[in-house]
Every structure is written in structure tokens, then in C-alpha cells.
Amino acid sequence: MASKPDQNPFTQAMSQAKSAAEDFSKLFADIKLPAVPDSAALLAAHRRNVEALSAANRIALEGAQAVAKRHMEIMQQTMTELTEQIRALSTAEAPAAKAARQADLLKQSYERAVANTKELTDLIQRANAEAIGTLNHRFVEAMDEVKLLAGKAAKAG
Numbered sequence: 652m653a654s655k656p657d658q659n660p661f662t663q664a665m666s667q668a669k670s671a672a673e674d675f676s677k678l679f680a681d682i683k684l685p686a687v688p689d690s691a692a693l694l695a696a697h698r699r700n701v702e703a704l705s706a707a708n709r710i711a712l713e714g715a716q717a718v719a720k721r722h723m724e725i726m727q728q729t730m731t732e733l734t735e736q737i738r739a740l741s742t743a744e745a746p747a748a749k750a751a752r753q754a755d756l757l758k759q760s761y762e763r764a765v766a767n768t769k770e771l772t773d774l775i776q777r778a779n780a781e782a783i784g785t786l787n788h789r790f791v792e793a794m795d796e797v798k799l800l801a802g803k804a805a806k807a808g
Contacts, residue, residue, distance in 0.1 A: 689800070696796050703789030707782040714778020718771055725767045732760075 736756050740749065 689803070692796070692800060696793060700789060700793065703785055707785045710782040710785060711778060714775065714782070717778070718774045721774060722771060725771075729763075732763075 740753065740756075744752075
């Protein structure tokens with residue numbers, strides 16, 4: 652027994668969808684939407700956004716490379732100094748003198764570690780500030796462009 656076309660669930664769903672689309676069109680027919688901004692200006696703005704993001708990523712990468720390079724230099728320097736300190740401590744001398752020398756070396760090592768950490772932190776902060784500055788600059792430009800396009804659309808409409 653064949654079902655009638657109007658009883659088919661698919662046909663009913665399609666009919667309801669068509670009816671909803673017509674209702675939606677009627678509802679929004681009288682609404683005045685702003686004119687579509689200049690597509691060339693939008694594409695140019697998007698290109699500048701991508702360029703700014705690429706520049707910020709390049710700056711961040713260069714900063715990370717500088718930090719990694721300096722960190723490696725610090726590690727090599729530390730290993731060289733450690734070897735020299737072990738050699739110096741392996742000499743035969745009075746226990747009190749050896750303890751005083753160890754305390755002095757520990758103090759120097761701690762001060763150098765703090766200075767190195769500060770240096771690496773400063774490198775990271777500079778790279779981040781430069782990358783964020785690039786993005787902030789582009790954001791300000793983009794907002795000015797949006798105001799300009801909105802003004803043009805208001806005058807046209």
C-alpha cells in the first residue's frame with residue numbers, strides 16, 4: 652500500500668522548512684541592513700591583520716631563539732665554571748679554609764644564577780612586549796578602519 656505524498660514524513664519536513672524560510676523572509680524583508688562595505692577595503696584590512704599576526708609570530712619566534720641561545724651560553728659557562736670550582740676544591744687545604752671557599756663559591760653561584768634568570772626573563776619580556784605592541788598597533792588601526800567604513804556605509808545608506 653503506497654502512502655500519499657502529503658503523509659510522507661520527508662515531504663512534510665520539507666514543506667515545514669519551506670514555510671519557515673518564507674516566514675523568515677517576510678519577517679526580515681522590511682529591515683534595512685547596512686550596505687556591504689567596500690570588499691576591496693575589507694580584503695586589504697584582512698591582509699594587514701594577517702601581516703601583523705605574522706610579524707608578531709616572527710618577533711615571538713626570534714625572541715624564543717634568543718632566549719634559547721643565551722640559555723645555552725649560560726649553561727656552557729656554568730659547566731666551565733663548575734669544572735674549575737671542583738678542581739679548585741680538590742686541593743689539599745685546611746677544612747676551615749675549604750669550608751670558607753665553598754661558602755664563597757656557593758654565594759657567587761647563587762648571585763650568578765639570579766642574574767642569569769633576570770637576564771633571561773628580561774629577554775622574554777622584551778620579545779613579548781614587542782609582539783604584543785605589534786598586535787596592539789594593528790588593533791588600533793583596525794578600529795579606525797571600522798569607524799571609517801561604518802561612516803561611509805551610513806553616508807551611502
